[in-house]
Amino acid sequence: MTATAIADERRTGPRKRPGTAPRRPRYRSAPLVLAGLNIVLFGVFFVWPGSLGLIYSFTDYTGIGTYDFIGLANYEKLFGDPTFYQALVRSLLYTVLSVPLVYAMSLTVASLLVSKYAKGGSVAKIVFFFPWLISPIVAGVVWRWMFGESFGFVNYVVTELGNDPLAWQTNADLALMVVVMAATWGGTAFNMLIFIAALKNVPRAYYEAAEIDGANAWQRFRHITLPSIAPTSFLVVLLSSLGAMKEFAMVQALNGGGPGTSNVMLTQYIYETGFKRADVGYASAVSMVLMVILLSIALLQMWVNRRRAV
Amino acid sequence: MKRRLVLSAGTAGAAALPLSACGFIGGDDDEGGADKLKFWLSGDANQGGGFQKMADKYFEETGVEIDIDDIPYDDFGTRLRNAAQADGLPDLARVTAIDPIWMNRLEDLSDLAAERGVMESLLAENEDGAVPTFLTDLTAVGLYVNKSLFDQAGVTYPTTADQLWTWDSFLAAVKEVKAATGARYGLVMDPSSHRLRSFMYQFGSDGFTLGDDCTYSTKEAETTAALQFFADINDDDVMPRSVWVSGDDANALFKSGQVAAYYSGSWQVADFQANIADFEWASALMPAQTRRATNLGGGYIVVYSGDRSKAALDFLNWLFAPENYTEISEISGFLPVVQGLDIDYGDAQASFDLYNDEIANSADAAAAQERTALEMVYKGQTSGSDADPLKDEAVKLANGEQDVAATIANILASLNENIICE
Numbered sequence: 001m002t003a004t005a006i007a008d009e010r011r012t013g014p015r016k017r018p019g020t021a022p023r024r025p026r027y028r029s030a031p032l033v034l035a036g037l038n039i040v041l042f043g044v045f046f047v048w049p050g051s052l053g054l055i056y057s058f059t060d061y062t063g064i065g066t067y068d069f070i071g072l073a074n075y076e077k078l079f080g081d082p083t084f085y086q087a088l089v090r091s092l093l094y095t096v097l098s099v100p101l102v103y104a105m106s107l108t109v110a111s112l113l114v115s116k117y118a119k120g121g122s123v124a125k126i127v128f129f130f131p132w133l134i135s136p137i138v139a140g141v142v143w144r145w146m147f148g149e150s151f152g153f154v155n156y157v158v159t160e161l162g163n164d165p166l167a168w169q170t171n172a173d174l175a176l177m178v179v180v181m182a183a184t185w186g187g188t189a190f191n192m193l194i195f196i197a198a199l200k201n202v203p204r205a206y207y208e209a210a211e212i213d214g215a216n217a218w219q220r221f222r223h224i225t226l227p228s229i230a231p232t233s234f235l236v237v238l239l240s241s242l243g244a245m246k247e248f249a250m251v252q253a254l255n256g257g258g259p260g261t262s263n264v265m266l267t268q269y270i271y272e273t274g275f276k277r278a279d280v281g282y283a284s285a286v287s288m289v290l291m292v293i294l295l296s297i298a299l300l301q302m303w304v305n306r307r308r309a310v
Numbered sequence: 311m312k313r314r315l316v317l318s319a320g321t322a323g324a325a326a327l328p329l330s331a332c333g334f335i336g337g338d339d340d341e342g343g344a345d346k347l348k349f350w351l352s353g354d355a356n357q358g359g360g361f362q363k364m365a366d367k368y369f370e371e372t373g374v375e376i377d378i379d380d381i382p383y384d385d386f387g388t389r390l391r392n393a394a395q396a397d398g399l400p401d402l403a404r405v406t407a408i409d410p411i412w413m414n415r416l417e418d419l420s421d422l423a424a425e426r427g428v429m430e431s432l433l434a435e436n437e438d439g440a441v442p443t444f445l446t447d448l449t450a451v452g453l454y455v456n457k458s459l460f461d462q463a464g465v466t467y468p469t470t471a472d473q474l475w476t477w478d479s480f481l482a483a484v485k486e487v488k489a490a491t492g493a494r495y496g497l498v499m500d501p502s503s504h505r506l507r508s509f510m511y512q513f514g515s516d517g518f519t520l521g522d523d524c525t526y527s528t529k530e531a532e533t534t535a536a537l538q539f540f541a542d543i544n545d546d547d548v549m550p551r552s553v554w555v556s557g558d559d560a561n562a563l564f565k566s567g568q569v570a571a572y573y574s575g576s577w578q579v580a581d582f583q584a585n586i587a588d589f590e591w592a593s594a595l596m597p598a599q600t601r602r603a604t605n606l607g608g609g610y611i612v613v614y615s616g617d618r619s620k621a622a623l624d625f626l627n628w629l630f631a632p633e634n635y636t637e638i639s640e641i642s643g644f645l646p647v648v649q650g651l652d653i654d655y656g657d658a659q660a661s662f663d664l665y666n667d668e669i670a671n672s673a674d675a676a677a678a679q680e681r682t683a684l685e686m687v688y689k690g691q692t693s694g695s696d697a698d699p700l701k702d703e704a705v706k707l708a709n710g711e712q713d714v715a716a717t718i719a720n721i722l723a724s725l726n727e728n729i730i731c732e
Contacts, residue, residue, distance in 0.1 A: 063395065063411070149552045150494060151566055169552040170709075258556030260709030275388050277697045 057284035063274075067281065074285035083261070084286065087269040090176070094265060095244040098180045102187040102240045103233070109188060110195030111221070125196075132189035140253025143182040172262035175255050179263065182250060187243070191236045198232035199225065234305045241297055245290070266290050346375045347622055348400035350390070351609065352383045358580035360642030361404070364629060376625060402622040404446055404609035408687045416442035417613040422623060426630035427648050434681055436688035443684075445608035447644030450665050450672075451508040452604065453596045454564065454572040454582070456493070458589040463490035467594040469664065471671065477512070477539060480571075480597040481548065487570040494568035496548040498560040503700035504605055505573055507679065510536040511603030512596065516675045518700065518721060520682070524731035526722050532600075537707060537714045539599075544708040554708040575607070576665045579658045580643040593661040596668065603673040604665075606680055608647070645669075691730050699724035 057074055061067035078084055109128055113121050131139065146153045147168040155165040168174050206224045215223070226233075248267040251257060257264035264272070266286065274283030354361045365376035379400070381389055386406060393399045394412040418440035423433055432448075433441050455467050465483050468474055475483070484496030499505055507517045513536035518528050543549050552558035561581070564572035567589045572578075573596070582591055596604065613622045628634060632651060639646050639653045645665060646653060655662045669676075686692050699721045707717045 063391070148558065150550050150558070150563060151568070167546075169556040169558060170546070175556065255556040258705075258709075259551070260555045260706050260711050262709065262711070275391075 053284045053287055056281050057288050059281045061280045061284075062278045063280050070281070074282050075289075077282065078285050078289065083264075084269065086261075087264050087266050090263055091245055091265040091267075094176065094180065094183075094247070095241050097176075098183045098187070098244050099237060099240045101180065101184045102191060103236060105184055105188045106191035106236065107195050107233075110192045110199055111225075113192070114196055114199045125192075128192055129189045131186045134186075136186065136250035137253045139182060139186050140250040143178060143185075144254050147178045169255060170259045172259055175259055176263050179251055179254055182254060183244065183247065186250065187240060191240065194232055194236060195229065198229040202228040230308070231305075234301065238298060238301050241301070242294055245294055245297070345373060345621075346377055347402065347618055347625060348377050348379065349402050349404075350379045350381055350386075350400045351404040352381050352386045352406065353577070354378065354380050354642075356581050357577055357642040358584065360638040360644070363641055364634060364638050367634070368625060368628060372628075374621060374625065399614045399616075401616065401618045402611065402613045402626070404611050405443075406609065408443060408610065408612070408684060410687060410690065410692060412614070413442070413687060415615050417615055417619050417623060418442065419444060419611070419613065419623075419626075422627055422630065425627065426635075427650070428630070429647055429649060432647055434684040434688070442688075443610040443612045445647050445680075446611045447608045447639065447642070448647060448669070449576045449607045449645065450604045450669050450676075451505055451573070451575045451596070451607075452661075452665055452668060453594050454574060454578065455592055455594045456564070456567060456570055456572075456589055457592040458567070459487050459491045459493050459570050461590075463487040465490070467592075469592075469594060469660075471595070471667070474595060474602070475597050477597040477599045481543070484548065484570045493570050494566075495550050495563070495570070497543065497571045497573060498549060498553055498563045498569050499573040500560050500575075501554045501557060501701065501705070503698050503704070504607055505575070506540070506700060506704055508596075508603055508605035508676065509540065509573070511605065511673050511675045512536075512599050512601065513539070514600040517679065518725055520686070520729065524729060526725040526729070528718065528722070530718075533718060534714055535599075537704070537717060540704065541707050541714060551708060554705055576643065576645060576662070579655075579661050580641070583658055593664045595664065601673050602668070602671045603676055604668045605676050606669070692728065697724065697728065699728075 056067075058069055058071060059067040060070050060073075112118055113124060113128075118124070134142075147155075149155060149165065149167060149169040152168065154168065159165055166174060168178055202225060206228075207220055210220050210224060246267055247265065248271065251263070251265060251268060252271075255263065257268045267290070270283045270286045270290070273279045273286065349361070349365070351361060362378055365378055369375050383406070387409065390399070390403065390405065391409055391411050394409070394415070399412060399415070420433075420435075420439075420441040422428075423441055423444055428444050433444055435441055460467055463486060465486050466473070467483065481496070487493060488496050499509070510517050510533060513532050515529050515532035515536050517533075518526050521527055544551050544554060550558065550563065553560045553563065560572065560574070561578065563569050564574075565582075565586055571594070579593075596602070611626065613619050613626065629638070630648065632648070635646065635648060636651050636653055638644065639651070640655065643655065643658060643662070645662065703712075703717045703720045703724070706712050706720075707714065712720070
C-alpha cells in the first residue's frame with residue numbers, strides 16, 4: 001500500500017523549484033485516492049468479516065434467523081470448557097513440535113543445496129519443492145494411506161523388519177507425530193526457498209577470511225551463516241508458528257483430529273462448533289481467542305527480534 | 311525503473327481482482343436457463359453411477375442437461391447449508407436429511423408421488439399438507455461375509471431364518487475364521503450412527519426416542535448391553551479400532567480380503583459386484599441378539615423453488631416413470647419405493663432377496679426412525695445443528711475416553727439440548 005503511494009508520489013508530486021514552497025494539499029488527497037482500492041479491499045475482506053466475527057462472539061447466533069446479544073456468556077462458557085483447553089494445548093504442542101522441525105529441515109536442505117559440493121541441485125530443488133504444490137487435503141490423504149494402521153505402507157515395512165505394527169491411528173501421541181511429520185514435509189518446501197535466497201546473499205569473503213583463520217565448517221556455520229540469515233530465520237519461525245496454529249485442512253484429511261477427539265486442534269474445534277453444531281456465536285468467541293493468541297505470538301517474536309538486533 | 315515496473319504491475323493485479331470476482335459471480339447467475347439443471351447428490355459413483363446414466367439418457371431424449379455434482383457424504387450437509395446461506399442452492403438434490411435452514415424453499419412433490427405410485431407408507435406430510443420430499447430408493451443395513459475366508463475355515467453363515475445367529479455366536483464364528491485363515495480382523499462396521507442404531511435394535515434397544523414430555527430416553531439395560539458389546543469388540547482384534555476412532559475406510563478394509571465380515575448396507579452391492587475380484591463375497595443374515603432388526607434409509611429427493619423448479623419436476627416425473635425407474639434400480643441396486651415393478655438384479659438377486667427378508671422381519675423401530683425424523687423437522691423441533699451425538703459419543707467410547715454410562719448420559723444431554731418444543 002505504501003509502496004504504491006511512494007511510486008506515484010514521484011509522478012504526481014509537484015516538482016521542486018528553488019524558491020517556491022511545495023503545495024502541500026495535493027499530497028494529501030492523491031495518496032488516499034491511489035490507496036483507495038486497497039483500503040476498500042482491506043475493509044471488505046478483512047475489517048468487515050473480522051468485525052462480524054467479533055459481534056457474533058457476543059451473540060447466540062446459530063447461522064439462521066435472528067440472534068440476541070448475550071454479553072460475555074460465550075467467553076465465560078469458553079474459559080470453563082475442558083474441550084477448549086484440550087484443543088488449545090494440542091495446538092500449542094503441535095506448534096512447539098513442528099516449528100523447530102520445519103526450521104531445522106528447511107535450513108539443512110537449503111544449506112546442502114547451496115553447498116559447492118552439491119550435485120544435481122536444480123533437480124533436487126524441484127523434488128523438495130514438490131510438496132508445496134500439493135493441496136494440503138491431498139497431502140493428508142497420502143500420509144493417511146502411508147501410515148494406515150492395518151494395511152499402510154509404513155506398518156508393512158515395520159512388520160517386514162520383524163517388529164509389531166505401530167498404532168499410528170489409534171494412539172493419540174503417535175497420531176500427532178504423523179501430523180507433525182506431514183507438516184514438516186509440507187512446510188520444508190517453501191521455507192527452503194527463502195533460506196536458499198538468504199544463504200546466497202551471505203558475502204563469500206567472510207567465509208574465505210574465516211577459512212584462512214582456520215575456522216572449521218561448524219564454526220563458519222555457527223558464527224557467520226546463522227547471524228547473517230537471522231532476519232530470514234525470524235520470518236520463517238514467525239510464519240511457521242502462525243501457520244501451525246491455523247493448520248486445518250491437512251489434519252482434517254489425515255485423521256480428523258483422531259483418534260476420537262484427542263488431537264482436535266483449535267481451528268478444528270471452531271469448525272466443529274460453528275458448522276456442525278451451528279453454534280456460530282461460540283465458534284466466533286473461540287476464533288477471537290485464537291486471534292489474540294496469534295497476535296501475541298507475533299508481537300512476542302517481533303519484540304525478541306528487535307532486542308537481538310539492538 | 312525496475313522497481314516501478316513491479317509496483318505498477320502489482321497495482322494492476324489488485325485492480326483486476328475485484329473485476330474478475332464480479333465476473334465470476336455474474337457468470338454463475340445467468341448460466342444455463344431451463345435446459346441445464348444442477349443436481350447435487352452423494353455417492354452415485356459408488357452405486358454404479360445410475361443417476362449419471364439416467365441424466366445422459368434424459369439429455370438424449372429431451373436436450374435438457376442434468377449437471378450432476380457428486381459431493382462427499384461427510385460434507386454434504388454443510389455444503390447445502392452454506393449454499394442456502396449464500397443463495398446458491400442447486401435445482402434439485404438427493405439429500406440425506408432435511409435441514410430446517412432450507413426446508414421452506416422446497417417444492418411440493420405430492421402430485422408427482424401420487425402420479426408415479428410411490429408407496430404411501432413412505433410419504434410424510436408437513437403442516438401445510440405438502441410432501442416436500444420422499445425417498446428415491448430404500449436402503450437397509452445388512453451384513454456381508456468374505457465367503458472365501460468362511461469356506462476356507464469351514465464355518466457356515468446363515469442365509470435363511472431357521473439358521474439365525476446371535477451376536478455371541480457370530481463372534482465365535484468370526485474368531486474361528488480368523489484363527490483358521492490368518493485373516494486380520496473379524497468384522498468392520500461403518501462408522502455411522504445409522505449402522506449403530508440397527509446394532510442397538512438387535513439388542514432389544516429402541517435407540518434414543520423422544521417422549522411426550524419432550525425429552526429423550528432410552529431403554530437403559532438394552533442400550534447399555536449393546537454399547538458395552540460395541541466397546542468390547544473395538545479391540546483391534548475383532549474390529550480395527552482405527553475405523554471408528556480415526557475414520558479409517560471400512561469399505562476398503564473389507565475389500566482388502568483380510569476381514570471376515572462387514573456390517574454395512576444394501577447400497578454396497580453394486581460396488582462389490584464391480585470392484586471385488588480377489589475373493590468371493592456373500593450377503594448373510596445379520597445377528598439377532600434378542601430380535602431381528604435392520605435400519606432403513608435412502609436418499610431424499612428435493613426440488614428447490616426457483617426459476618427452474620418446473621424443469622426439475624419434469625425430470626423427476628420422467629425418472630420415476632416405470633421403465634426409467636426400473637432401469638436405475640437395476641444399475642444402482644435400489645430397493646424400489648414404487649410397488650409392482652419387475653426388477654432384475656442379475657447376479658445380486660440373492661443379496662436383494664435377503665434384504666427384502668431382513669426388512670420384512672425387522673423390528674418396528676427401523677421404519678419409525680426415518681418417519682419421526684422427518685416429522686420432527688417439519689414441526690420445527692430440530693435446531694439448526696448438524697451434530698450427530700450418537701456417533702460422536704460412540705467414537706469417544708471406542709477410543710476409551712469414557713465408559714458406557716457416560717456415553718449414554720452425554721448422548722441424552724446432547725439430544726435434549728438440540729430439541730425445540732413449543
